[in-house]
Amino acid sequence: xxxxxxxxxxxxxxxxxxxxxxxxxxxxxxxxxxxxxxxxxxxxxxxxxxxxxxxxxxxxxxxxxxxxxxxxxxxxxxxxxxxxxxxxxxxxxxxxxxxxxxxxxxxxxxxxxxxxxxxxxxxxxxxxxxxxxxxxxxxxxxxxxxxxxxxxxxxxxxxxxxxxxxxxxxxxxxxxxxxxxxxxxxxxxxxxxxxxxxxxxxxxxxxxxxxxxxxxxxxxxxxxxxxxxxxxxxxxxxxxxxxxxxxxxxxxxxxxxxxxxxxxxxxxxxxxxxxxxxxxxxxxxxxxxxxxxxxxxxxxxxxxxxxxxxxxxxxxxxxxxxxxxxxxxxxxxxxxxxxxxxxxxxxxxx
Numbered sequence: 366x367x368x369x370x371x372x373x374x375x376x377x378x379x380x381x382x383x384x385x386x387x388x389x390x391x392x393x394x395x396x397x398x399x400x401x402x403x404x405x406x407x408x409x410x411x412x413x414x415x416x417x418x419x420x421x422x423x424x425x426x427x428x429x430x431x432x433x434x435x436x437x438x439x440x441x442x443x444x445x446x447x448x449x450x451x452x453x454x455x456x457x458x459x460x461x462x463x464x465x466x467x468x469x470x471x472x473x474x475x476x477x478x479x480x481x482x483x484x485x486x487x488x489x490x491x492x493x494x495x496x497x498x499x500x501x502x503x504x505x506x507x508x509x510x511x512x513x514x515x516x517x518x519x520x521x522x523x524x525x526x527x528x529x530x531x532x533x534x535x536x537x538x539x540x541x542x543x544x545x546x547x548x549x550x551x552x553x554x555x556x557x558x559x560x561x562x563x564x565x566x567x568x569x570x571x572x573x574x575x576x577x578x579x580x581x582x583x584x585x586x587x588x589x590x591x592x593x594x595x596x597x598x599x600x601x602x603x604x605x606x607x608x609x610x611x612x613x614x615x616x617x618x619x620x621x622x623x624x625x626x627x628x629x630x631x632x633x634x635x636x637x638x639x640x641x642x643x644x645x646x647x648x649x650x651x652x653x654x655x656x657x658x659x660x661x662x663x664x665x666x667x668x669x670x671x672x673x674x675x676x677x678x679x680x681x682x683x684x685x686x687x688x689x690x691x692x693x694x695x696x697x698x699x700x701x702x703x704x705x706x707x708x709x710x711x712x713x714x715x
Contacts, residue, residue: 367578371504371585376526379504379585381578386417386531389465389492390425393457398486398528399461401428403453405476407436408466410494413537418467418492424679427463430456434475438617441471441510443519449479463488463526467604467607469495469542470502470621474520477508479524491528496573497622499530500553500580509616511533516530530581531593531702532573537585539708540658545622547657553580555650556588556600563624577633583612600696602679603688604629608708611663634713636689640699641699648690667710674706 366382368587380392393402402422406415412435419429431453434440453464464487466476473491480489491503509520535543550569554562561579569576584601591598608628612619633650654661663670679686684700691697701709 367574367577369578369581369585370699371524372589373506373524373527373555377525377527379528379530379581381499381532381574381581382529383533383574385529385698386414386492386534387421389418389529390421390423390427392450392527392529393422393427393463393465393490395528398488398702399463399465399488400426400428401456401458401460401462402429402465403456403462404429404465404467404474405434405449405460405479407434407469409436410468410472414494414534415467418465422465428449431459436471438471438511438528438612438621439477443510443512444481445475446510447476449475450483452630453532455484458483458487460484460487463490465490466503467492468495468652469493469498471497473502474508474517476511477506477523477525478510478520481508483615486523489523489525491525492528492536493528496535496577497549498545498546498548498578499532499535501549501584503528504581504584506592515673515678516613519680524592530577532577535573541620541623543656545620548549548622548626548629548654549574550580551650551653551657551659552584552601552604552625555629555690555693556603556688556696557583557694559692561665561691562649562653564619596698599679599686599698600688602692603696604632604673606677606679606685606687607631607670608679610670611665613673614665614669622683626654627661627663630654630661631663631685631710631713632689634715635687636691636711637711638712639689639699641697642687642691646690649693650690662715667707667714669705
């Protein structure tokens, strides 16, 4: 088992290993204390892993309660958040108690935002069950819900008290959901580690602990320098500006990782057209996306994407900050004037 310390406004450990979910109670007891743990999970994950988590928590002396929401991005709404908050109050949780997110990014975002809001903040732990959540959303403290105007427009920076990633849980993921996580692994490699990138030419399944740990190290280092995304942390948004727009335009029917993959391809073409990187960098990224069965384009028009991007929280005034690769393993931030976004997209969609 690997343990990585995240040093942010709250320091905490990320535990990464195989068959370690049964240690959850011990981890929570040391990190959070308290008497009650509220498990927040979705309908798919509930049947697979909630009994194991609850048993471990109860063995460590916790009273457990459980809230189950419908699987999918469509549940990441203010209405679902309010339902969770009402549930926590009805079950009598106090400030010393803990919200435990079990699932993918939606569970972590919802549960984390609820923990941040309830009684102005109670303990919070992440138990990611997807590769995407393990390498990205469970670490760093971003929580939130979608609004009708766009993705993740309401939320809070709220660091967990602990994160436990049991990579054996990824064995039950459908192939498409596993590929979603691969997109975020590729993103981490492009922005910070060319060695990791080229290692992805070999299958990652036998190396899930190693790969997950390296991605968490990359993200934790960036978060330590810029927790609230005022500068360096925006590098983690490579592929996400266009990707979030595509995801939003699909009505969240396109999975997050697939949308980010298309976003990475399009944003790298933008970088080539801006003279930030060369064709070789683009060819390398496109080849890696194809290797993992991820999309490199979208049927959406430049006008549609540009309009959706205008609602992005990374927009400041008349510009939007985007992360572009300079080479594999190194990205740079650039402010794109809103008036230049649509024509640039038009030259970069394919």
